[in-house]
Amino acid sequence: METTLPWVVRELPPPGSLDLWLLRVSDVPAGILDEAVLDATERQRAAALMHAADRTRFTAAHVALRRLLGTYLSLRPEEIHFGRDTCPCCGGPHGRPTVLGAGRELFFSLSHRGDLALVGTAVAPIGVDVDLVSDQTATAELASMLHVDEQAELDALAPELRPRALARLWTRKEAYLKGLGSGLGRDPSLDYVGSGGPQGPYPPSGWTLLDVPVDRGYAAAVAVRGELNVTAPTISRLSVLDVVQYTTELSGLELPSGPDVVRTPHDALQTARTPP
Template sequence: MDIFVRDADRLRYGFAHASLRTILSGLTGTAPDALRFARSSCPGCGGPHGRPVLSTQATEFSLSYSRDMVLVAVASEPIGVDVEPTPEPEVAEELARILHPAERAEIEAAPPHGRPVAFARLWARKEAYLKGLGTGLGREVAADDVRGDLPGWRLTDLPVGTGYAAALAVACPVPRLIRVHRSVPV
């Protein structure tokens, strides 16, 4: 049974995962088709549905894609990356209600036409952080204020262009240089 309704979604998924395998292959010296993936233990419940990991390597990675944007992040520490399209105003308004109170206040302080962009920025930061933790949206969305760095984590907005917001979260106690490499569009 095919899990994708639209061919474009199937192609996007295939491109994103092929890109991930190609990047990890180059970094680990393992052929793309020989890479084996597993799931780490969930930090919330201990179940086998935590972050995706390489079975035989200590390399940490994260993958995110949306529409025509694919991001892959790799580090020696836990890492999360996320890219989000800027939502319609009513979607941003509805979803902002579940965020941390300080995040909601930042969105509400933005001019009405800027609120969807403000929401997308915070949501990308939140998802990157939650991916890095390994909990994903299984953790209470309002639990953490991601407007800045969090203890033990560096959160960085990524420049991806109009119509998107993207962020990177890296588990590291001190600021680090973050390099962004551009690739081909999807």
């Protein structure tokens, strides 16, 4: 249905703050995802995944990302066009993802693994990462890519504590590298981000680095250039259906119908924000 209402009304995060959205991308009701809003590259990446569940989770994460970004930019999801900054390591066209045109003032980052996706937005460079806690075999393989001091601190832990510690450490590192715009194009052993212990990360100069509370069996982190005004930013915990309802109702559009679609009151969605 056509409407003259704006797609949304959400202000950009003010300087020194950020918005975090923790999304459950599994168990998505049939017919709720409008894959047509994705661009050709996103659809190709989804089609290349072997398992149907992985394709659904990928599609859900990227549809949700477009809808959330549209709430800041007064754009419909299909009107958002992505580009890439130049890589700070090699100058190639594969650096930090950006929104082209009117969205250049908004920085964002998306990470998804398993049943969860994490979206971060700010008016400064930002990176997020969410990952599963791996077994000890995978821990040993990944640990070889760490800074020498991180490796030593990890080795000092009891073996049963290492998988969780490494997951915390690795998500901190990936969030920072994504914030830089290099990703793993930069050698992850170059930067020390602290041990994987619960005492918290050690942010590189000029950055804020925080752990993000997530479901059991996962770890997550966010990195933002500059200082934050808060030490524990609010996290919006939503399902993909919540995101569809939230953005649809704000825009005045009609929610897709189906036996699995249950409306959630708009004010409930606005208050479904869980502090870490």
